[in-house]
Amino acid sequence: MTFMNILVTGGAGFIGSHTCVALMQAGHQVIVADNLSNSKAETIDKIKQITGYDVTFYRVDVTEEETVDDIFAKHSIDGIIHFAGFKAVGESVEKPLAYYYNNIVSTMVLAKVSKKYNVNRFVFSSSATVYGENEVPFVETMELLPTTNPYGETKAISERILTDVSKSNPDFSVSLLRYFNPVGAHESGLIGEAPTGIPNNLMPYVTQVAKRKLDKLRVYGNDYPTVDGTGVRDYIHVMDLAEGHVAALNNLTEGVHIYNLGTGQGTSVLQLVKAFEEVNNIEVPYEIVERRPGDIAKCYADVSKARRELNWIAQRGIAEMCRDAWRFNTFAD
Ligand code: NAD
Ligand code: UDP
Numbered sequence: 001m002t003f004m005n006i007l008v009t010g011g012a013g014f015i016g017s018h019t020c021v022a023l024m025q026a027g028h029q030v031i032v033a034d035n036l037s038n039s040k041a042e043t044i045d046k047i048k049q050i051t052g053y054d055v056t057f058y059r060v061d062v063t064e065e066e067t068v069d070d071i072f073a074k075h076s077i078d079g080i081i082h083f084a085g086f087k088a089v090g091e092s093v094e095k096p097l098a099y100y101y102n103n104i105v106s107t108m109v110l111a112k113v114s115k116k117y118n119v120n121r122f123v124f125s126s127s128a129t130v131y132g133e134n135e136v137p138f139v140e141t142m143e144l145l146p147t148t149n150p151y152g153e154t155k156a157i158s159e160r161i162l163t164d165v166s167k168s169n170p171d172f173s174v175s176l177l178r179y180f181n182p183v184g185a186h187e188s189g190l191i192g193e194a195p196t197g198i199p200n201n202l203m204p205y206v207t208q209v210a211k212r213k214l215d216k217l218r219v220y221g222n223d224y225p226t227v228d229g230t231g232v233r234d235y236i237h238v239m240d241l242a243e244g245h246v247a248a249l250n251n252l253t254e255g256v257h258i259y260n261l262g263t264g265q266g267t268s269v270l271q272l273v274k275a276f277e278e279v280n281n282i283e284v285p286y287e288i289v290e291r292r293p294g295d296i297a298k299c300y301a302d303v304s305k306a307r308r309e310l311n312w313i314a315q316r317g318i319a320e321m322c323r324d325a326w327r328f329n330t331f332a333d
Pocket of ligand 2: 202205218220221230231
């Protein structure tokens with residue numbers, strides 16, 4: 001295997017920081033470009049602490065072409081993993097222009113500068129949200145259905161942009177990774193998911209309730225056609241997801257390749273709450289409330305393509321996800 005110099009945009013964020021660890025542990029070197037709009041510089045030190053290796057860090061906005069160009073001019077970059085972007089679905093409805101600008105312009109700038117410097121390996125953070133209300137399990141070959149929010153649209157549009165760039169340049173290799181629901185944290189407890197304010201996503205909300213920072217979980221609906229009426233999702237440990245990026249990068253060939261990164265297993269909200277309580281021996285009070293607008297009943301992946309082509313499969317189960325999310329939260333105080 002050849003070791004590479006990888007530009008990781010958004011590398012101080014939740015998934016990016018774990019992927020930096022996995023990349024470095026696989027022998028690659030990372031250069032992080034992050035404007036810290038949703039992360040902290042200390043995460044970079046934690047990555048160094050976990051791996052024992054140095055990280056080159058630029059606090060920059062990757063929608064700025066000249067700034068990105070400077071980084072490519074300074075380093076011999078072999079590939080890019082593009083995580084940087086805004087990701088809050090509800091906020092994207094309130095601020096559509098900020099989402100379209102940040103998420104799409106960043107992709108265009110990086111694709112443009114990559115072409116200039118002849119950097120032909122590009123891995124992109126997409127999302128299962130692009131499947132819309134297709135039948136589960138979601139398969140990569142499905143026609144994408146409209147998403148219900150600007151955030152989802154930015155992912156679908158970025159996928160199309162990178163696909164068109166690939167058609168125009170036969171040397172370009174791009175991997176579009178559709179993540180399911182990343183949760184958990186690095187086993188060390190040093191890095192994890194630390195949203196500011198009241199969390200939107202289930203696992204960070206559950207950990208806040210367990211810490212007694214929030215009084216109880218609001219379970220959004222128990223009348224879906226699922227095992228217990230609550231929403232079903234494919235939760236994936238963030239370290240499995242990180243390792244999926246290393247596999248995608250190492251197996252990249254010319255053209256566009258789309259992979260679901262999930263476990264293939266669906267877990268309901270109440271099943272996740274119960275697992276969290278059992279694994280961590282702590283109570284998570286909850287109440288059932290109305291459905292959340294825009295939610296679908298079930299979302300889980302067909303993961304056979306990633307297994308077949310990348311030789312990658314998620315190794316960690318719900319128990320590890322709950323344990324590591326809680327460990328990071330208890331360390332974080
Ligand atoms: P995150 O917010 O923790 O990380 C994103 C990072 O990008 C942050 O550190 C932020 O400061 C940085 N950033 C944002 N805009 C930037 C810009 N213009 N220039 C430089 N840095 C910028 O989010 P995450 O959960 O790690 O998600 C990473 C990627 O994966 C995002 O593109 C997100 O849409 C995608 N994704 C996330 C999930 C999820 O549930 N977390 C699911 C599917 C896809
Ligand atoms: N959920 C919930 N209460 C919360 C947050 C989420 O019941 O406070 C449910 C939500 O309805 C969905 C599941 O948990 O069925 C996962 O939601 P999350 O926002 O984490 O991910 P996404 O909706 O993007 O899959």
